[in-house]
Amino acid sequence: MARVRLVAGNWKMHGSRTSVAALLDELVKANPLGCAVCAPFPYLAQVAERLRGTRIAWGAQNVSEHAQGAYTGEVAAAMLADFGCRYVIVGHSERRHIFGESDAQVAAKFAAAAKAGLTPILCVGETLEERDAGKTEAVVERQLSVVDFKGGVLAYEPVWAIGTGRNATPEQAQAVHGFLRKRVPADTPILYGGSVKPQNAAAIFAMPDVDGGLIGGASLVAKDFLDIVKAAAK
Ligand code: PEP
Secondary structure: OOOOOEEEEEOOOOOOHHHHHHHHHHHHHHOOOOEEEEOOHHHHHHHHHHHOOOOOEEEEOOOOOOOOOOOOOOOOHHHHHHOOOOEEEEOOHHHHHOOOOOHHHHHHHHHHHHHOOOEEEEEEOOOHHHHHOOOHHHHHHHHHHOOOOOOOEEEEOOHHHOOOOOOOOHHHHHHHHHHHHOOOOOOOOEEEEOOOOHHHHHHHHOOOOOOEEEEOHHHHOHHHHHHHHHHHHO
């Protein structure tokens, strides 16, 4: 994996067949380079079908750490790979904090995804309390150090900036990205995530160690997402 620019949309648990079709129509019309959309499981087949032959990649938002077996409700990495999935988000803060995923579980998910040939997008990031206590670097280092990180994309997502409308300043993002850069293979794309909007994207993406973004809310609005993709391409 080269150190490429990438903007990945995380649709979270939003959408319907109709809204997904409308959003994909707009994205395909623009057909930009350097972007991906991570959709809820039920819509992955629709996304795969609509994006076939386009420049837009797609991925899932979660994956099981288990290869197969009696794990009701889980989805294996091989199943995603089976129908052409490229990316999968692992360790999103909502998975860690709402569903209690541990660092070890996230590491196992990363390994399972990589083994199946997917490109995991590993999310790391500190809470506001941890930042205020001066623990940002220790937290992201702990989250990263348990992962056998090869061939993945890293996303720095401060928890206090996700879905809050409060983004890190470009300098705050750069400081953590610079710290992480020394701890992953040199060609690793490192994305910033946390309330990225068309209005703030260019300044964040101008930082030397920011290679693009992981975009939640704004990825559901075609024009906003495409403007953010454009900002990353500059
Ligand atoms: C995310 O879900 O990873 C995210 C960064 O969300 P938002 O852009 O809405 O803050």
